[in-house]
Amino acid sequence: MPIVFIGPMAAGKTKIGRRVARGLNVPFIDTDKRIVESYGPIGEIFAREGEEYFRIIEREAVDWALGEPAVVSLGGGAVLNVDTQSDLENATVVYLSVTTAAVQARLGGGRRPLLAGGITDWERIYNVRRPTYEALATICLDTSNRPISGIADEIVNWVQERNDE
Numbered sequence: 001m002p003i004v005f006i007g008p009m010a011a012g013k014t015k016i017g018r019r020v021a022r023g024l025n026v027p028f029i030d031t032d033k034r035i036v037e038s039y040g041p042i043g044e045i046f047a048r049e050g051e052e053y054f055r056i057i058e059r060e061a062v063d064w065a066l067g068e069p070a071v072v073s074l075g076g077g078a079v080l081n082v083d084t085q086s087d088l089e090n091a092t093v094v095y096l097s098v099t100t101a102a103v104q105a106r107l108g109g110g111r112r113p114l115l116a117g118g119i120t121d122w123e124r125i126y127n128v129r130r131p132t133y134e135a136l137a138t139i140c141l142d143t144s145n146r147p148i149s150g151i152a153d154e155i156v157n158w159v160q161e162r163n164d165e
């Protein structure tokens with residue numbers, strides 16, 4: 001089973017996941033990116049087909065990715081799927097958390113369809129999902145006040161130590 005990154009929007013799953021994959025010399029898969037490659041921009045999928053449809057194609061992307069020997073970064077809401085929840089019980093799950101204060105500077109661009117209301121939406125959604133992230137996590141790291149490189153190095157070392165045990 002792969003190493004899987006979960007956590008709220010803009011916690012750093014894509015950026016840190018990619019660095020960890022490089023550090024471990026394994027492929028990197030970002031399920032949002034796979035969806036965009038197959039179906040076009042996520043904002044357009046939400047606008048055209050709705051969130052329910054997005055969650056169906058997201059589950060397909062996650063199901064495929066979890067069968068790969070890779071570091072896998074999931075979209076922030078992928079853990080809502082119950083099949084994904086049970087799959088993750090057998091995976092190494094890295095939960096990246098971030099505070100509201102720290103994430104504010106990262107939310108530029110407005111490309112996330114669920115954040116039309118900005119930081120208020122981010123906080124509301126995170127509060128609903130937080131128990132799920134916590135329940136699925138093998139390890140949790142707070143990314144709020146640390147550089148991406150230091151967090152990625154810590155995760156690479158942690159994975160290597162686990163593999164040596």
Ligand SMILES: Nc1ncnc2c1ncn2[C@@H]1O[C@H](COP(=O)(O)OP(=O)(O)OP(=O)(O)O)[C@@H](O)[C@H]1O
Pocket residue numbers: 007008009010011012013014015016032073074075076106112143144145146147148151
């Ligand atoms: N530790 C960090 N310190 C400062 N900025 C960070 C940190 N981690 C990520 N960022 C910045 O926050 C933004 C979001 O990061 P990233 O795309 O990796 O988040 P994500 O968890 O994949 O979000 P999404 O759920 O939307 O895919 C990027 O601009 C990134 O450079």
Ligand SMILES: O=C(O)C1=C[C@@H](O)[C@@H](O)[C@H](O)C1
Pocket residue numbers: 008009032042074075076077078112113114
């Ligand atoms: O948290 C979410 O529900 C989402 C997060 C992003 O990664 C994308 O998967 C999409 O914008 C939905």
Ligand SMILES: [Mg+2]
Pocket residue numbers: 013014015030032073074075
């Ligand atoms: Mg991402």
